[in-house]
C-alpha cells in the first residue's frame with residue numbers, strides 16, 4: 001500500500017517535471033522568437049513607420065477574417081480607444097482555451113507567444129488564410145507594451161494579458177456569459193520604443209482598409225469607432241453585394257455604359273472566384289485584383305486569367321453578333337479594357353505571392369479558375385444583353401482607332417534612342433553616367449529651384465528636369481491636357497521608357513525618379529498630380545520602387561559654425577531648447593526650394609549623405625490618384641469635404 005502511494009507520488013512528480021521541462025523549453029523558444037521580432041521588426045511587418053504600425057491592426061483583423069472565412073464570425077468591430085490603443089472584437093468561436101498536450105500551455109497563450117502559431121494547430125481541414133500577412137498575433141504581441149485578450153466560449157469568459165509579449169496574467173476564467181455570446185476581443189498598445197516615428201493610428205487609413213475588407217467579404221459586417229474624438233460615431237461597413245458594390249462605388253458620379261455592374265462568382269478546385277465589372281464612358285482603365293483579401297498590385301495569374309477571358313469573350317461575341325466581320329482582326333485586350341472598372345477577387349487555399357513587393361499571385365491554377373468562372377457567365381450575359389454587348393465592342397473599336405492614330409503621330413516625332421542626347425529635352429540637365437542604376441532624375445518645381453539644383457548637383461549621377469508649376473493647375477486641367485503638355489512629354493522623353501502601350505520600364509535611364517517640390521499647398525498639388533500621372537501611365541516605375549519624394553527641410557538653425565536642418569515647428573522648438581544662448585542662434589525658415597542657394601539645396605535635399613527620400617509605394621500612389629480624382633471631379637461636395645478635412649494639414653505646411 002505504502003509502496004503504491006509513493007510510486008504514484010513519484011509518477012506525479014515525474015510527470016510534473018516532464019511538463020515543466022517542456023514548458024521551460026517552449027518558453028525559451030518563445031522568448032527567443034519574440035526577441036527576434038523585437039530585434040528586427042521590419043522583417044515581420046515591413047517597417048516601423050506608420051505603415052508598419054497599421055500593419056499590426058491588419059494582422060489582428062486578419063485573424064478575425066480567417067474566422068469569418070472558416071464560416072463562423074459575422075461581425076468584426078474595430079475601435080481606437082481614448083488611450084490610443086486598438087481593440088478588435090469578433091463574434092467567432094473564440095480562440096480555443098484548452099491545454100495543448102505538446103506544450104502543456106493553453107492554446108490561447110500559444111497563439112500569442114509562438115511565432116507563426118496562427119492556423120498551425122487544431123487542424124480543421126481547408127482554410128483560406130490572409131496570405132501576405134498572417135505572420136501571427138504573436139508578432140503584434142511582441143511589438144506591444146501591453147496586450148489583453150478576452151475569449152467567450154462555451155458560456156465562459158476567459159482572460160489573459162501580456163507585457164512586451166510575455167505572459168503577465170495567466171489565462172483564467174473570469175466569468176460566465178450566455179451560451180450565444182462567443183468570440184474574441186484583442187486590445188493592444190503599440191510599443192513606442194519600436195514605433196519611434198509614431199504610435200498614432202490614422203482613422204483615414206483604418207477606414208479605407210476596413211471598407212475594402214467589407215467589399216471583399218460580402219455580408220460581413222465591420223464597424224469602426226474612433227473614441228479619441230469627442231463625439232465618437234460608429235461607421236458601419238456592410239455590403240451584401242460585395243465587390244459588385246465596390247465597382248458601383250468606384251464608378252460613382254461617372255457616366256456608365258450599363259446600369260448595374262456585372263457580377264460573377266464560382267469555385268473551381270477549391271479556389272473561390274469573384275469578378276465584378278462595369279464600363280464607364282471614359283478612358284480610364286481601373287482593374288483591381290485581390291488574392292485572399294490582399295491587393296495584388298503587381299497582378300499575377302488571376303489577373304492574367306481575367307484579361308485573357310475578357311478579350312476572348314468580347315472578340316467571340318463581336319464576331320458572332322457580326323459587329324466584327326470575318327476578315328477583321330480581333331480587338332486587342334488593351335482596347336477592350338479601355339473605360340472598364342473591374343474588381344477580381346480570389347480566395348486560394350495556398351496562395352503564392354511573388355514579385356518585387358510580394359503582391360503578384362503566382363498560382364497558375366488561379367488563372368484557369370478565373371477564366372472558367374468568368375467567361376461562361378460573361379458570355380451568356382452578352383448574348384442576353386445584345387445592346388450592352390454592342391456598346392462594349394464599339395467602345396473597343398473606338399479605342400483601337402484612337403490608339404493607331406496616336407501611334408502614327410508619335411512615330412513621326414519619336415526619338416530613336418533614349419540615349420541620343422540630341423533628342424533629349426532642352427531643359428534637361430542630364431547626368432554624365434550612362435548607368436541607370438546610379439542615375440537619378442530630379443523633377444524640380446520651378447525654374448529658380450531648377451537652376452540651383454543644376455548648380456548644386458553631383459553631375460555624374462544627378463540629372464535635373466525643371467517643371468513649371470503654373471501648367472499644373474490640378475483642379476482645372478484634365479488628364480488629356482496634362483499628357484499633351486510639353487513639360488510632361490519632356491519627362492517621358494528624358495526617362496527613355498516610351499509611353500502608353502510602348503512603355504517599357506527596362507529602358508528607364510534612371511532608377512531613381514525624385515519629385516522635389518515645395519513644402520506648401522502648391523507643391524502638394526504638383527506632387528499629387530505627378531504621382532497620379534506615374535500611377536496611371538508609368539506604374540511599373542512605382543512597382544519597381546524607382547519613384548521617390550524628396551523631403552526638403554523647413555528650418556535651418558545656425559549657431560557659429562554649426563548648421564542644423566529641421567522639419568517641423570516642434571523639432572525646431574526642441575532643438576533650440578538644447579542650445580546655449582550665445583552666440584545667438586540664427587533661424588532661417590525656407591519658404592520654398594527657390595530660396596535655397598545651390599549649396600544649401602545640395603546639402604539639405606540632394607546629397608545622398610544627408611537627404612531624406614521617401615520611396616513611393618503603390619498604395620501611396622493609389623491614394624494620390626484617389627485624391628486627384630476628388631480634386632478634379634465635377635462634384636463640389638466631395639472636393640469641399642476633402643479641402644475642409646485637410647485644411648489642418650495644409651495649414652501646417654503653410655505655417
Ligand code: 0RA
Pocket residue numbers: 063064067090092093094095096118119120121122123124127183184
Ligand atoms: C477555432 C480554432 C482555432 C482558432 C479559432 C477558433 C479562432 C481564432 C481567432 C483569432 C481571432 N479570432 C478568432 N476566432 C477563432 C484554431 C486555429 C485553426 O486551426 O484554425
